Amino acid sequence: MLRLSKKSDYALIAMAHLAARPDGSGSSSAREISEAYAIPLELLAKILQRLVRAKLLVSVQGTRGGYRLARPATTISVADVIQSVDGPVTVTACSPDDHACDQYGTCSIRDPLWKIKNRILETLTTVSVAELGADAAQAAQASALPPAPKVSRLVFVSPIGES
Numbered sequence: 001m002l003r004l005s006k007k008s009d010y011a012l013i014a015m016a017h018l019a020a021r022p023d024g025s026g027s028s029s030a031r032e033i034s035e036a037y038a039i040p041l042e043l044l045a046k047i048l049q050r051l052v053r054a055k056l057l058v059s060v061q062g063t064r065g066g067y068r069l070a071r072p073a074t075t076i077s078v079a080d081v082i083q084s085v086d087g088p089v090t091v092t093a094c095s096p097d098d099h100a101c102d103q104y105g106t107c108s109i110r111d112p113l114w115k116i117k118n119r120i121l122e123t124l125t126t127v128s129v130a131e132l133g134a135d136a137a138q139a140a141q142a143s144a145l146p147p148a149p150k151v152s153r154l155v156f157v158s159p160i161g162e163s
Contacts (some may be wrong), residue, residue: 002091005086007047007085008081011047011050011051011081011085012078012082012129012132013037013039014044015057015069015129015132015133016129016133016135017033017036018067018069018129018133019069019076019133020134021133027060027064027066028068029065029067030066030067032066033048033067047085048067050085051067051081052067053084054080056070056076056080058070069129073130074130075128076130077124077125077127077128078124078127078128078129078132079121
């Protein structure tokens with residue numbers, strides 16, 4: 001089963017949060033993001049530092065400090081974020097550079113699986129953090145809508161033929 005790690009999940013949540021900031025370039029602290037999404041603070045801080053080292057985020061010092069996107073959200077792909085946190089996207093244990101697998105010479109599914117991996121990576125590359133941020137902003141707006149009106153009274157209608 002293909003599945004993102006929790007670290008990638010948290011990294012994408014943080015990046016979407018920063019991309020959805022109304023001012024576009026404002027910063028958020030690790031604590032603010034952690035509390036907003038119930039992400040463990042220590043783990044999030046480590047993830048944010050990885051994103052800084054990958055030059056996807058900038059760490060801003062000072063009282064209004066925190067983290068902000070290092071470049072426009074439209075230029076940062078989901079693949080960039082995932083690979084910054086978890087390393088290269090893989091589907092198999094073997095790779096074109098690693099021939100240590102006992103079945104490497106006789107494997108009939110290696111090349112098709114590499115093609116699948118490349119298609120997955122291409123797809124992840126086509127989705128930007130800006131798109132995630134826009135989706136997050138829409139979800140936040142939807143949750144801010146006033147609740148539906150409550151039913152003030154119930155009326156019981158008996159089935160036809162019954163009194």
